[in-house]
Amino acid sequence: MKTQQIEDKFLDYLEGTLTSDEQQTISKALSEDPSLKESFENYKKVLELEHSLAHSASVEFNITEDVMRELSSSTSFFERIRDYIARQNNYFWYSTAATCAIILIAISLKPDSIKPPGSQAFTQKAPVDEVEPSEAVMMDQQLLAGSSIEAEEMTADLLEPKAPAPIQHRNEALEAKAFSKAAPAKKEKELIERDNSRARDTSSVTIGDQKYTFLEGELVSMGSSAQNSENPALKREQRSSDYIDEISGLIKQKSKINTTQLLSTLNFRYPTLGNDPIQTHYEISPSPLEPNQYLLLIGVQGRQEKGIRILGGSLKLKIRFDRTKVSEAKLLNNNLETVDGQVLLGDIYTNKSKTLIYSLKLASTDEGLTTNTESDKLASFSLRYLDPENFDIQTETDLIFGFEADDFRYQLSSNYRFAAAAMYFGIYLNNGREKTNLDIDKIIETALLGKDFDPSSNRMRLIDIMRKVASKDL
Amino acid sequence: MLLLESSSCAIPRRAILVLREDEAEIIREILDGDKERYRILVDRYSNQITGMIMRQTSDRDLSADLSQEIFIKAFKSLRTFRFESRFSTWLTRIAINHLNSFFTSTKWKTRLSEIRETQTQIEDSAPNPEQFHLEKERLTKLQLAITELKPKYREVLTLCALEEHSYEKAAQILGIPVGTVRSRLNTARLILSRKMKI
Numbered sequence: 001m002k003t004q005q006i007e008d009k010f011l012d013y014l015e016g017t018l019t020s021d022e023q024q025t026i027s028k029a030l031s032e033d034p035s036l037k038e039s040f041e042n043y044k045k046v047l048e049l050e051h052s053l054a055h056s057a058s059v060e061f062n063i064t065e066d067v068m069r070e071l072s073s074s075t076s077f078f079e080r081i082r083d084y085i086a087r088q089n090n091y092f093w094y095s096t097a098a099t100c101a102i103i104l105i106a107i108s109l110k111p112d113s114i115k116p117p118g119s120q121a122f123t124q125k126a127p128v129d130e131v132e133p134s135e136a137v138m139m140d141q142q143l144l145a146g147s148s149i150e151a152e153e154m155t156a157d158l159l160e161p162k163a164p165a166p167i168q169h170r171n172e173a174l175e176a177k178a179f180s181k182a183a184p185a186k187k188e189k190e191l192i193e194r195d196n197s198r199a200r201d202t203s204s205v206t207i208g209d210q211k212y213t214f215l216e217g218e219l220v221s222m223g224s225s226a227q228n229s230e231n232p233a234l235k236r237e238q239r240s241s242d243y244i245d246e247i248s249g250l251i252k253q254k255s256k257i258n259t260t261q262l263l264s265t266l267n268f269r270y271p272t273l274g275n276d277p278i279q280t281h282y283e284i285s286p287s288p289l290e291p292n293q294y295l296l297l298i299g300v301q302g303r304q305e306k307g308i309r310i311l312g313g314s315l316k317l318k319i320r321f322d323r324t325k326v327s328e329a330k331l332l333n334n335n336l337e338t339v340d341g342q343v344l345l346g347d348i349y350t351n352k353s354k355t356l357i358y359s360l361k362l363a364s365t366d367e368g369l370t371t372n373t374e375s376d377k378l379a380s381f382s383l384r385y386l387d388p389e390n391f392d393i394q395t396e397t398d399l400i401f402g403f404e405a406d407d408f409r410y411q412l413s414s415n416y417r418f419a420a421a422a423m424y425f426g427i428y429l430n431n432g433r434e435k436t437n438l439d440i441d442k443i444i445e446t447a448l449l450g451k452d453f454d455p456s457s458n459r460m461r462l463i464d465i466m467r468k469v470a471s472k473d474l
Numbered sequence: 475m476l477l478l479e480s481s482s483c484a485i486p487r488r489a490i491l492v493l494r495e496d497e498a499e500i501i502r503e504i505l506d507g508d509k510e511r512y513r514i515l516v517d518r519y520s521n522q523i524t525g526m527i528m529r530q531t532s533d534r535d536l537s538a539d540l541s542q543e544i545f546i547k548a549f550k551s552l553r554t555f556r557f558e559s560r561f562s563t564w565l566t567r568i569a570i571n572h573l574n575s576f577f578t579s580t581k582w583k584t585r586l587s588e589i590r591e592t593q594t595q596i597e598d599s600a601p602n603p604e605q606f607h608l609e610k611e612r613l614t615k616l617q618l619a620i621t622e623l624k625p626k627y628r629e630v631l632t633l634c635a636l637e638e639h640s641y642e643k644a645a646q647i648l649g650i651p652v653g654t655v656r657s658r659l660n661t662a663r664l665i666l667s668r669k670m671k672i
Binding site: 007008009010011012039042043045046047049050051052053054056061062063064066067068070071072269271272275 | 519520549617631635656671
């Protein structure tokens with residue numbers, strides 16, 4: 001491959017979406033060609049800077065009032081005509097007639113129109129003589145139209161006459177509608193304002209009965225440690241950040257790995273989808289680590305915001321698989337409570353994600369699936385949680401898939417690869433290294449392909465632990 | 475033959491029982507004359523849009539001004555909204571177009587030379603590299619380099635790298651195939667890495 005062809009594949013190479021042959025070709029070229037290597041290193045540095053830039057401007061802006069003020073002052077010409085007609089409806093025809101009369105009189109009084117050919121007055125007014133008659137008419141119209149807003153509106157009425165009766169009817173309808181909507185609009189406005197003010201208040205926040213303060217985005221309890229221990233959700237959240245450090249110790253003690261906590265610690269950042277407080281992301285593919293299995297990843301993510309606060313409390317997730325298409329579905333995460341078929345995910349915080357991985361066996365893959373049609377619904381799921389105002393929120397979501405195998409759009413994301421590797425690493429350890437059929441080298445390889453940009457170094461720390469396990473140092 | 479492969483997509487929501495009102499309904503009410511309802515949409519998306527501009531200009535006041543212009547432009551074009559996409563997608567498209575025009579304007583070129591001048595002064599006055607925040611300098615350089623990219627490259631880079639939209643979402647906003655998004659993104663990064671000479 002030529003240098004340019006390789007450079008064109010940098011993105012695919014980094015995302016691990018090339019075939020293994022192509023991946024190897026590029027790795028070889030990079031190790032042999034120093035200038036290409038330098039180009040690739042620069043490319044990666046740009047990626048890192050982009051990432052820093054993407055997270056650099058989490059400033060709150062409040063432009064709403066300015067926009068609304070600007071909108072009310074820049075009411076369009078025709079809107080003003082409409083308002084004028086609505087206001088002056090009873091007098092519409094009178095004013096229209098009056099305007100016509102004024103304009104006609106103005107035209108009829110023009111010197112051009114009354115001058116006798118060759119008269120003294122005409123010959124003495126040279127400047128007027130230079131003006132074309134049609135321009136003079138226009139000038140007079142402009143003079144009239146510009147004399148006052150009312151005159152302008154009335155002239156416009158003539159330019160674009162509108163039937164008064166339907167417009168009046170329309171305005172009455174609008175008023176009635178605006179009135180009926182006034183109460184909910186006010187309520188929503190208040191709620192949005194409250195929500196915004198909470199988000200803006202980065203100095204302190206109350207979770208449960210406890211008050212906490214922010215320091216550079218980190219949550220610090222303002223109460224005593226005894227008080228702190230009364231909030232298990234927060235304690236769990238704080239503890240999870242240390243989980244990768246704990247893993248080496250757990251392996252030595254042959255304790256079980258909590259795969260749910262491990263995936264939470266990795267805190268996968270899924271693509272942002274709009275501005276919903278809690279967002280869901282899914283990805284499905286043949287398992288990169290087990291034959292004849294499919295892995296379904298579901299990421300539930302709190303909106304990206306400055307500071308930490310709960311966006312959804314006591315979140316429950318319910319998945320309903322279509323049994324005609326899925327013959328077997330198994331939740332791989334351990335340490336997750338399930339009640340009435342609902343997985344209890346606890347509280348969802350800002351900037352935090354929780355990841356579930358299901359292992360699926362399809363009833364039949366021979367026929368394939370058509371693309372994004374109603375019949376492709378493999379499963380559907382719903383979320384239920386309490387929002388910060390304690391409203392019970394439910395979302396009903398369809399899970400649809402089925403894509404052409406050669407469709408280049410659907411490639412595995414690095415999050416998916418790394419989550420799968422982390423999950424199977426946990427399973428590998430929990431099932432007993434000697435007993436399992438899993439290949440630790442394949443797990444490491446999958447993790448490396450999914451390492452991607454790793455600002456917190458959590459992924460690399462976990463890969464190091466995996467390597468130690470593979471070399472039996474742990 | 476069609477096979478199950480993999481997908482990474484926004485999830486189509488069927489019924490969302492949240493306090494938010496349906497955006498399509500809000501837009502219809504605005505179009506019917508209830509201008510005040512536009513406040514909800516501005517409240518909802520102002521941080522997203524202004525943040526997007528801020529990440530490219532690093533100028534708070536300028537970002538707020540541009541964002542305001544974008545929301546006013548969107549309001550005036552609301553009749554062209556066809557209810558086929560989410561409002562946020564449509565709004566982002568307007569924002570991207572507005573920024574494309576802005577980055578070729580004299581106003582921005584003047585501002586750009588001011589930023590460059592300030593940057594040179596800071597570099598000259600810094601006694602040693604440690605004292606000068608290298609990272610910050612690189613970020614500013616990157617921002618400037620991004621604003622100088624051709625619009626087609628800047629658009630994908632803004633959406634995929636700075637706003638961290640998925641390729642599918644970026645493709646939807648820009649109305650181009652996902653493959654084009656990926657290839658333009660790769661090219662944009664190659665151009666930047668050469669311009670930056672990190």
